[in-house]
Amino acid sequence: MRKLLFCAFVLMCFTAQFTEAATPKDTLVMAFKIDDIISLDPAEIFEFSGAEYTANTYDRLINYDVDKVSDIYGGVAESWTTSDDGLTFVFKIRPGITFASGNTLSAEDVVFSLKRVILLNKSPAFILSQFGFTPENIDKTIVKVDDNTVKLVIDKAYAPTFLLYCLTSTVGSVVDMKEVMAHEKDGDMGYNWLKTAYAGSGPYKLKSWKPSETLILDSNTKYWGHKSELKRVIIRHITESSTQRLLLEKGDIDIARNLGPDDIKGVAGNADIKIRSRAKGAIWYLGLNQKNKYLRLPQVRQAFKYLIDYKGMEQTILNGKATVHQSFLPEGFLGASAETPFTLDVAKAKALLKEVGLEKGFTVTMDTRNNEPTTSMALAIQATLAQAGIKLEIIPGEGKQTLTKYRARTHDIYIGRWGPDYMDPHTNADTFARNPDNSDGAKANPLAWRNAWDIPEMTKKTDAALLEKDTGKRAQMYMELQREHQQVSPFVIMFQEIEIMASRANVKGFVLGPAYDSNFYQYTTK
Amino acid sequence: MLQLFTIRRVKKATHQTVRLLIMVAITFFGLLFITFLIGRVVPIDPVLAVVGDKASPEVYQQARLAMGLDLPVWRQFFIYMGSVLHGDLGTSVLTAKPVLQDILRVFPATLELAVIATCIGIFVGIPLGVFSAVKRGSFLDHITRVIGLLGYSLPIFWLGLLALIVFYAKLDLLPGPGRIDVFYEDIVDPVTGIMLIDCIIAREWDIFWNALAHIIMPATLLGYYSMAYLSRMTRSFMIEQLRQEYILTARVKGVAEWRVIWGHALGNCAIPLITVVALSFGTLLEGSVLTETVFAWPGLGLYLTKSLLNADMNSVLGSTIVVGTIFLGVNLFSDFLYKVLDPRAR
Numbered sequence: 001m002r003k004l005l006f007c008a009f010v011l012m013c014f015t016a017q018f019t020e021a022a023t024p025k026d027t028l029v030m031a032f033k034i035d036d037i038i039s040l041d042p043a044e045i046f047e048f049s050g051a052e053y054t055a056n057t058y059d060r061l062i063n064y065d066v067d068k069v070s071d072i073y074g075g076v077a078e079s080w081t082t083s084d085d086g087l088t089f090v091f092k093i094r095p096g097i098t099f100a101s102g103n104t105l106s107a108e109d110v111v112f113s114l115k116r117v118i119l120l121n122k123s124p125a126f127i128l129s130q131f132g133f134t135p136e137n138i139d140k141t142i143v144k145v146d147d148n149t150v151k152l153v154i155d156k157a158y159a160p161t162f163l164l165y166c167l168t169s170t171v172g173s174v175v176d177m178k179e180v181m182a183h184e185k186d187g188d189m190g191y192n193w194l195k196t197a198y199a200g201s202g203p204y205k206l207k208s209w210k211p212s213e214t215l216i217l218d219s220n221t222k223y224w225g226h227k228s229e230l231k232r233v234i235i236r237h238i239t240e241s242s243t244q245r246l247l248l249e250k251g252d253i254d255i256a257r258n259l260g261p262d263d264i265k266g267v268a269g270n271a272d273i274k275i276r277s278r279a280k281g282a283i284w285y286l287g288l289n290q291k292n293k294y295l296r297l298p299q300v301r302q303a304f305k306y307l308i309d310y311k312g313m314e315q316t317i318l319n320g321k322a323t324v325h326q327s328f329l330p331e332g333f334l335g336a337s338a339e340t341p342f343t344l345d346v347a348k349a350k351a352l353l354k355e356v357g358l359e360k361g362f363t364v365t366m367d368t369r370n371n372e373p374t375t376s377m378a379l380a381i382q383a384t385l386a387q388a389g390i391k392l393e394i395i396p397g398e399g400k401q402t403l404t405k406y407r408a409r410t411h412d413i414y415i416g417r418w419g420p421d422y423m424d425p426h427t428n429a430d431t432f433a434r435n436p437d438n439s440d441g442a443k444a445n446p447l448a449w450r451n452a453w454d455i456p457e458m459t460k461k462t463d464a465a466l467l468e469k470d471t472g473k474r475a476q477m478y479m480e481l482q483r484e485h486q487q488v489s490p491f492v493i494m495f496q497e498i499e500i501m502a503s504r505a506n507v508k509g510f511v512l513g514p515a516y517d518s519n520f521y522q523y524t525t526k
Numbered sequence: 527m528l529q530l531f532t533i534r535r536v537k538k539a540t541h542q543t544v545r546l547l548i549m550v551a552i553t554f555f556g557l558l559f560i561t562f563l564i565g566r567v568v569p570i571d572p573v574l575a576v577v578g579d580k581a582s583p584e585v586y587q588q589a590r591l592a593m594g595l596d597l598p599v600w601r602q603f604f605i606y607m608g609s610v611l612h613g614d615l616g617t618s619v620l621t622a623k624p625v626l627q628d629i630l631r632v633f634p635a636t637l638e639l640a641v642i643a644t645c646i647g648i649f650v651g652i653p654l655g656v657f658s659a660v661k662r663g664s665f666l667d668h669i670t671r672v673i674g675l676l677g678y679s680l681p682i683f684w685l686g687l688l689a690l691i692v693f694y695a696k697l698d699l700l701p702g703p704g705r706i707d708v709f710y711e712d713i714v715d716p717v718t719g720i721m722l723i724d725c726i727i728a729r730e731w732d733i734f735w736n737a738l739a740h741i742i743m744p745a746t747l748l749g750y751y752s753m754a755y756l757s758r759m760t761r762s763f764m765i766e767q768l769r770q771e772y773i774l775t776a777r778v779k780g781v782a783e784w785r786v787i788w789g790h791a792l793g794n795c796a797i798p799l800i801t802v803v804a805l806s807f808g809t810l811l812e813g814s815v816l817t818e819t820v821f822a823w824p825g826l827g828l829y830l831t832k833s834l835l836n837a838d839m840n841s842v843l844g845s846t847i848v849v850g851t852i853f854l855g856v857n858l859f860s861d862f863l864y865k866v867l868d869p870r871a872r
Contacts, residue, residue, distance in 0.1 A: 027709055029709065039622055046578050046580065122585065125582070125585060126580075126582040126585075129582070196623065208712050210824070211622075211623070211628075212824070212829075214712075216712060234711065236822075238822050239819065243703050243820065246690060250695060398835050400571070400574050403574060404570050407574075
């Protein structure tokens with residue numbers, strides 16, 4: 001017995017020095033799923049956590065107020081003017097900005113950064129190229145006037161805020177031309193280097209990135225704006241929600257970004273932990289393929305919209321992580337409609353099905369991503385559809401697999417989540433309500449195309465809204481478009497996502513914006 | 527005469543080596559071919575992994591051409607084979623780094639875990655197996671069997687989470703997930719990639735203790751499973767040996783009982799045990815996906831799974847080659863030990 005006690009004592013001494021909780025005072029430690037980052041180059045970044053990285057490490061030409069998205073203000077561009085024909089934009093570059101490398105930011109860097117997006121032509125390049133910029137014309141359309149002035153010439157007189165909002169996205173980030181070109185190899189414009197490196201002027205600078213492990217940012221002492229309060233931000237990749245919760249409860253991390261509904265409930269009563277939430281732009285929807293002989297019937301499409309238990313799912317499966325939303329523009333966007341005309345109404349759905357002789361129901365499949373909450377949502381939908389006799393077969397698959405099928409238009413129903421690419425309403429209108437070519441070989445494949453929904457009339461309306469100069473009128477046009485879309489489209493739009501962040505009670509000032517590229521760390525204290 | 531004998535031996539050895547090399551080459555070719563084929567047959571568009579869902583058609587097409595996906599599959603395979611033979615495993619889509627560099631980064635984490643786990647397995651599992659074989663039907667034997675059974679049947683992620691809740695959350699004895707506390711990141715230069723050794727080289731003792739504390743839980747957990755397996759196997763090998771006549775002879779000759787058991791019987795079990803240990807070690811080296819997930823351990827298992835789910839075929843193929851090499855290596859090594867230990871196999 002004595003021996004045993006002794007052993008226990010030794011073991012305790014041994015382990016005592018191992019455990020010291022609490023994170024360093026000047027460091028923010030955050031658990032966050034960052035395995036979606038495939039590049040650190042602002043011309044290529046198009047992922048949620050990548051966008052957040054850019055927002056905190058680079059300056060963009062233009063910013064918007066996170067609390068009032070309609071308020072646009074200058075970033076690197078101090079001010080701007082638009083020509084009367086709406087085609088020419090002249091930006092005055094803010095003087096006195098220095099890159100983390102020590103180089104001074106000038107009009108040349110801005111021109112280089114924008115041209116680079118077009119020339120590299122990576123995934124987010126369309127955000128700029130939709131204004132008619134091409135490798136052939138950029139020398140004439142993206143021009144340095146003098147050291148403090150840049151001129152952009154676009155192809156059509158769009159709504160003026162359209163270009164400005166596009167420049168608030170990650171492709172509007174300004175990179176350090178000298179630094180990037182010093183690492184150029186075989187004419188790649190520094191692409192292979194910047195994929196894993198840093199050349200910006202934001203409040204934080206990159207210290208290190210280990211893919212799917214850690215992302216470490218250090219305060220950029222040369223930053224021109226509000227200097228970061230904390231010296232270092234350590235982002236640690238942790239997938240498991242329960243693991244994030246454990247670490248947070250123990251004080252080994254300051255912020256947990258990916259808690260599931262159960263764990264959020266679990267920490268809710270803890271006085272050391274605060275929970276904050278913010279509606280994000282992503283939308284959950286069902287896409288009904290119009291190649292399916294049942295789903296193409298208007299009554300069936302309508303019936304589906306009455307066969308979703310919106311409230312029930314919001315309260316149980318999603319529990320705070322999403323709110324009911326039934327139009328294609330998320331709350332916070334210009335002209336977003338908050339109308340929710342549909343509720344679970346089995347009798348009405350049955351009547352609609354009877355109109356087309358389908359009172360006995362039919363069988364359809366749904367391609368479903370193998371993750372939460374998608375799977376739980378699919379099961380809930382399966383149950384309510386069954387009440388009207390519709391037999392839903394769920395086909396589970398990995399994300400890339402279901403997406404491949406969706407893009408080939410070989411699905412019946414697809415349950416999806418769509419996030420806007422920039423803060424202008426056209427981003428979602430373009431994909432949900434525009435389909436210029438419905439043929440199988442079409443070049444572009446917006447969501448309307450993927451569901452084989454041929455809408456020449458609505459496409460015209462969407463194009464018209466994009467060209468409307470009067471903001472109030474434009475908002476009205478989107479309202480009407482959503483109202484029509486809500487009733488006739490093959491999209492059952494169900495929810496808008498909410499980001500929930502749990503932090504230690506002493507963490508203050510973390511800015512949660514309406515998009516991932518407007519989550520800011522620099523005001524955070526602890 | 528002696529000379530002739532030596533020549534014969536050399537000839538035999540050369541013959542064996544050549545046969546071995548051919549075997550290894552064929553195994554590798556098969557391994558690569560099948561993995562490559564699976565990668566092309568699965569209904570996942572590999573271009574999507576590179577450009578994402580929202581890329582414009584031009585970007586999509588550009589990436590497709592750059593990846594050589596417009597070529598016939600057999601040509602793609604030979605191009606790939608060619609670059610592998612030149613030591614180029616391609617670039618990972620997920621990490622934007624050469625696959626070889628990625629693997630060299632993640633593999634030491636798995637190796638570190640596997641070595642410690644296997645040591646636990648050997649030093650606890652084998653004696654336990656011996657005891658329960660000698661004292662068959664005793665209380666200790668029953669306990670060992672229950673432990674073994676649990677090790678076989680409990681899902682490791684569940685046990686891992688439970689261990690975290692008890693030892694980390696409630697008792698506060700051990701640190702949480704990860705290889706080291708996150709604010710120690712990036713202080714020690716990765717020389718070997720094995721954290722404990724790197725800390726010793728850098729003389730960073732605080733980080734060394736931190737890393738050691740971090741590895742205790744996952745290594746013990748994996749070690750437990752390896753132990754359960756080894757103790758069961760040892761027990762059955764020992765029971766088999768203890769029935770043999772030479773044991774009886776030894777006892778009749780008056781050899782001390784501990785020598786009979788630990789020397790004679792266990793000595794003869796050593797040969798099959800080596801294969802068992804090697805197999806279990808090989809499996810651990812592939813990376814234990816679930817343990818690595820629960821403990822946020824950045825090893826090969828996690829890397830491979832993630833690549834697979836993201837259709838990052840270069841990484842998947844590269845990892846497969848590494849896993850294949852390890853398995854072949856461990857098997858060859860156990861064959862070699864076999865020959866050293868068993869005169870009949872020479």
